Amino acid sequence: MNMFHKCAAAAVLFAAVATPALAQDASIQVEQAWARATPAGAKTGAVYLTIDNKSNAAERLTGATSDAAKTLQIHEMKVVGGVMKMREITGGLAIPANGSVALKPGGYHVMLIGLKKPLKAGETVQLTLTFEKAGKVAVSAPVKDMKAGHAGMEHMDMH
Numbered sequence: 001m002n003m004f005h006k007c008a009a010a011a012v013l014f015a016a017v018a019t020p021a022l023a024q025d026a027s028i029q030v031e032q033a034w035a036r037a038t039p040a041g042a043k044t045g046a047v048y049l050t051i052d053n054k055s056n057a058a059e060r061l062t063g064a065t066s067d068a069a070k071t072l073q074i075h076e077m078k079v080v081g082g083v084m085k086m087r088e089i090t091g092g093l094a095i096p097a098n099g100s101v102a103l104k105p106g107g108y109h110v111m112l113i114g115l116k117k118p119l120k121a122g123e124t125v126q127l128t129l130t131f132e133k134a135g136k137v138a139v140s141a142p143v144k145d146m147k148a149g150h151a152g153m154e155h156m157d158m159h
C-alpha cells in the first residue's frame with residue numbers, strides 16, 4: 001500500500017470540503033488587530049483592526065465589549081476645519097458586502113473608555129465585537145508602543 005498517495009488524496013478531499021464551510025462560518029474576519037499602549041493613569045485607549053466581510057450581504061459593526069474597560073465605543077476621527085475631532089458612530093459601522101473597513105490611527109477606532117489599568121506593550125487586549133448578522137466575534141489585540149506617531153497623543157487629549 002502506498003501511504004503517500006493515500007494521505008495526499010485525503011488532504012485534497014479535506015481542502016475541497018473545508019473551504020466552502022469556512023467561508024460560510026467566517027463571513028466576518030478580523031485581521032491586524034492591535035491596541036495602542038497608554039501612559040500611566042490613562043482612562044482611555046484605542047484598538048485598531050481590519051474587518052473583512054466575506055459575505056454577499058452588507059454588515060454592520062454595532063458594538064464591542066472587553067474586560068479591559070467599562071465601555072467600548074466605535075469612533076471616527078476626522079479633521080474638521082484644521083482641528084482633529086472625534087465622534088461616536090451611532091447606528092453601527094457599515095462593512096460593505098465583499099469589502100473591508102480598516103480601523104486605523106487617524107480614522108475609525110474602537111475606543112476603550114474607563115480603562116481598568118493602563119495598556120502595556122507586550123500584553124494582549126481581549127475584546128468581543130458584535131455584528132448585526134454575524135453576531136459576536138472574539139478578537140485578541142496585542143498592545144504595541146507607538147511613540148513614533150503623534151496622532152495618538154492628540155487622540156488622548158480629546159478625552
Ligand SMILES: [Cu+2]
Pocket residue numbers: 075076086109110111
Ligand atoms: Cu475615540
